[in-house]
Amino acid sequence: MQWAGSFSHSEWGRYEIGVYASLWLERPAPGRSTLALLNDSSSSRLFERRWPDQCVRCGGKWRHPSRLQTRQGHRQSPLCLQHFEEDVGTKTSFYGFTTNTVKNSLHFYRKDGFTKVPRGRVRTFRYIFIPSNERDYVMMSAAIESLNVTSCSSVGRAWPSRYFVFKPPVKHFKMLHPDFITYVTQRFLKSPLLKYSQLYMPSTGALMLLTALHMCDQVSAYGFITKNFADFSDHYYDAVMLPLLFYANHDMQMESWLWEVLHARKVMSLYKRTKVLNCIFM
Numbered sequence: 001m002q003w004a005g006s007f008s009h010s011e012w013g014r015y016e017i018g019v020y021a022s023l024w025l026e027r028p029a030p031g032r033s034t035l036a037l038l039n040d041s042s043s044s045r046l047f048e049r050r051w052p053d054q055c056v057r058c059g060g061k062w063r064h065p066s067r068l069q070t071r072q073g074h075r076q077s078p079l080c081l082q083h084f085e086e087d088v089g090t091k092t093s094f095y096g097f098t099t100n101t102v103k104n105s106l107h108f109y110r111k112d113g114f115t116k117v118p119r120g121r122v123r124t125f126r127y128i129f130i131p132s133n134e135r136d137y138v139m140m141s142a143a144i145e146s147l148n149v150t151s152c153s154s155v156g157r158a159w160p161s162r163y164f165v166f167k168p169p170v171k172h173f174k175m176l177h178p179d180f181i182t183y184v185t186q187r188f189l190k191s192p193l194l195k196y197s198q199l200y201m202p203s204t205g206a207l208m209l210l211t212a213l214h215m216c217d218q219v220s221a222y223g224f225i226t227k228n229f230a231d232f233s234d235h236y237y238d239a240v241m242l243p244l245l246f247y248a249n250h251d252m253q254m255e256s257w258l259w260e261v262l263h264a265r266k267v268m269s270l271y272k273r274t275k276v277l278n279c280i281f282m
Contacts, residue, residue, distance in 0.1 A: 002131070002175040003043035004035050034137040035175075037144050042171055046126065046215050047093075058216035092118050096128040096208040099139040103158065112237060117163050127168065129175040130207055136175075144170055176211065184210045188258060191251035203250045209259075213268060222271040225256040232273050 042048070049056065095118045097105075105114055119125065129140045142149050143160035146167040150157055161167075185194070185202055188210055193200035205224060212219050223236065225244065234242045246252055263270035 001044050001046060002035055002177045003038040003041070005041065005044065006035065006177065031134075031137050034141040034144075037141060037170060038173065038175070040171060043174065046128070046174055046211070047124075055218065056216045057218040058212040058220070093124055094126050094128055094208070096130060096211070097204060098130045098132045099135045099158070100132070101130075101204050102139075102163065106163065112235075125168075125172060127164075127173050128208070128211070129173065130181070130204060131175060131178055132201060140173060140175060143168075144173055176207070180211075180214075181207065184214075189251070189255065191254050193249075193251050199249050200251070201249060203252065203255060206255045206258075209268075213262070219268040220271065221259065221268055224259050224270065225252050226270065226272045227256065227260065228272065228274075229256070 047056075102117060106116075117127070127143070129136050131137065138149060139158060139160060142158065143164055146161045146164075148159045148161055184207065189202045189206060191200060209219070209221055209224065229244050233240070234244045259270050262268050
């Protein structure tokens with residue numbers, strides 16, 4: 001995680017010449033002022049274990065066909081829960097996003113019930129910012145201080161005070177480190193599209209799943225692209241069949257291959273949909 005203690009001008013300079021040079025800040029000022037707000041050492045850690053040998057589980061499990069129950073662990077938030085609580089559970093610990101993904105979700109999925117970012121349990125919920133540009137630091141700063149963004153051209157108009165509904169404590173905000181994003185991209189998500197580095201970036205879901213795999217002892221994944229994706233609608237809550245859309249800035253099929261490999265090697269449990277019984281098999 002990035003925090004006040006991780007900022008230095010020399011470190012910032014490294015980001016400008018790395019794999020994602022086009023994505024990091026051209027100027028250090030927004031990053032310095034934003035990270036200065038994360039001034040507690042707990043900001044450098046995603047979460048704390050209650051005891052040293054605690055087993056931390058991330059994800060969900062099926063309690064019977066077509067019903068999903070959340071484990072007593074951590075989970076990323078699905079967009080829409082209303083009317084699907086018995087299937088996808090209700091406990092959420094983390095919400096990971098970039099400025100683009102949260103703004104687009106609030107715009108395109110509003111009709112599906114996603115009208116504000118998840119809140120979760122007040123004491124344990126965490127917002128995980130994924131730095132892809134200057135705008136993510138500007139947005140985090142505004143969210144921490146419960147301000148709106150009206151003048152930054154990289155963000156456009158944004159209303160964090162409305163998105164987050166209430167003013168969460170500073171310790172609820174986390175930001176992935178650029179070195180971690182570079183590492184998982186080079187090690188796990190090294191797509192041929194990297195030659196178009198100004199365009200390509202791993203999907204938000206992929207970055208969050210790999211964060212979980214590096215932080216948690218047991219990881220279960222559902223809703224990620226698998227080989228049989230064409231047999232199903234894009235979202236679990238779709239009322240009509242909607243095909244999965246592919247975008248030029250992500251390599252979804254490469255990510256699908258990675259999840260299958262990690263499942264086969266028992267690194268994680270990948271839950272897959274099947275039409276035969278309308279249930280889940282591992």
